[in-house]
Amino acid sequence: MSGAKSDTFESKVADLVAVTQQLDVTRIVMLRRLTLADPQSLKWASARQLDLIFNVILSKALERTNPAQVIAASEQHFDPFLPPGPDDQQDKERWLLFDLAKPILNGATHKDQGTTEAVLDELQADSEDEQQPQIYGDFGTMFDDSISRHLKRTLSVLAATGTRPHIPLPFYAAPAFGSCYLHVVRGAILPQMRASRRLKELASSRNWTEAGAAGRIIGIIQAGEDNNPILHHWDSRWQACHPSHVVKDKAGKVKPRKDDDTPWPLFREDAEKHGYVPPYPTDIPMLQRLLRLDGDVLADAWDHLAHLYEQEFQPKNRHDQGRPGSFRDGLLKFIDELEHRGGDLLTIRAFFDFPKVDRLFVKQLIQMMGRTDKERMMRAPLVINFYNDLPK
Numbered sequence: 001m002s003g004a005k006s007d008t009f010e011s012k013v014a015d016l017v018a019v020t021q022q023l024d025v026t027r028i029v030m031l032r033r034l035t036l037a038d039p040q041s042l043k044w045a046s047a048r049q050l051d052l053i054f055n056v057i058l059s060k061a062l063e064r065t066n067p068a069q070v071i072a073a074s075e076q077h078f079d080p081f082l083p084p085g086p087d088d089q090q091d092k093e094r095w096l097l098f099d100l101a102k103p104i105l106n107g108a109t110h111k112d113q114g115t116t117e118a119v120l121d122e123l124q125a126d127s128e129d130e131q132q133p134q135i136y137g138d139f140g141t142m143f144d145d146s147i148s149r150h151l152k153r154t155l156s157v158l159a160a161t162g163t164r165p166h167i168p169l170p171f172y173a174a175p176a177f178g179s180c181y182l183h184v185v186r187g188a189i190l191p192q193m194r195a196s197r198r199l200k201e202l203a204s205s206r207n208w209t210e211a212g213a214a215g216r217i218i219g220i221i222q223a224g225e226d227n228n229p230i231l232h233h234w235d236s237r238w239q240a241c242h243p244s245h246v247v248k249d250k251a252g253k254v255k256p257r258k259d260d261d262t263p264w265p266l267f268r269e270d271a272e273k274h275g276y277v278p279p280y281p282t283d284i285p286m287l288q289r290l291l292r293l294d295g296d297v298l299a300d301a302w303d304h305l306a307h308l309y310e311q312e313f314q315p316k317n318r319h320d321q322g323r324p325g326s327f328r329d330g331l332l333k334f335i336d337e338l339e340h341r342g343g344d345l346l347t348i349r350a351f352f353d354f355p356k357v358d359r360l361f362v363k364q365l366i367q368m369m370g371r372t373d374k375e376r377m378m379r380a381p382l383v384i385n386f387y388n389d390l391p392k
Helices: 003-020 025-036 047-064 067-075 087-100 115-125 139-158 177-194 197-204 213-221 229-240 264-274 281-292 295-313 326-337 339-353 359-367 373-379 381-389
Strands: none
Touching (some): 003 025, 003 047, 025 047, 047 087, 087 295, 139 295, 139 339, 177 197, 229 281, 295 326, 295 339, 326 339, 339 359, 339 381, 373 381
């Protein structure tokens, strides 16, 4: 952006922040509707920028609200915070509030950063996702950023709102885990991967400074397991983090372990701070799986499940009433169809996000997966292990 345009943009953001400082969540949601539908607003910001701006403004408004009110509203699917409007619009706003309220519902304390500064930082951090593809000057930065964004997207979909405070979230469903995980990935996993011979060859095999080159990295990841250099070295680096992993030098002597090979204390510290179950070395397969999942596919499936749940258990009127068992059938469908156990992970998120998906519901769901324990375990191992670990 030019200097003059940037000044106008920042002043517009500051004005919008000032207007909303004293407004409650409901009025800000209404203002968001009006602003996104106003052609004049689109002259100084794109629809995506406006969406990000209001995300930060709403997050700050939720932080100003009594946490007990936020929790109570979440138990009513945020109906108390939604202004009147079309059902489809309310549904989108409902799940937006669920996502933005996750830190509060999990007991996290808010940052002291001012709202205007937070908005501009969020826009800057998200600049690589604007309509023009991000252009990088070197392979390393492009590689790390591409994988980090891919993982961040997946983790944001798996993160639960935490509506069952007496049952700690597993790490992959904890909103706070993402930051710690990406810190480990960027600091200990990706640099070692890039130092491998095969990825050095990949770096020199083509021009990675072209616009859209980052998409090639994700394309390679999603191409499958056969002879995949990224997935091979991703798995190898995580395996090197297992305490039983031994590396020997040319003389056959065991090399001392590096600090980068022991992320477990960092995971435990973060889990204790935020109240979730940390990953242990036995969870390496799950830490490896996160790269293989497609966040966009998971997001579409989750939106469909949320719609089925609302139709069956919280319909707006009799005409919207869903068929009994439709939500359960939706879970079973995605358990069978989504790759890399994505359906299992969405089922676990549903346990925390949807009141009707309680222990009994999960037990009955498992019983419908097969006639024998072996059949059920083959169909949904993550769901069954999660259920078995629930407090009795």
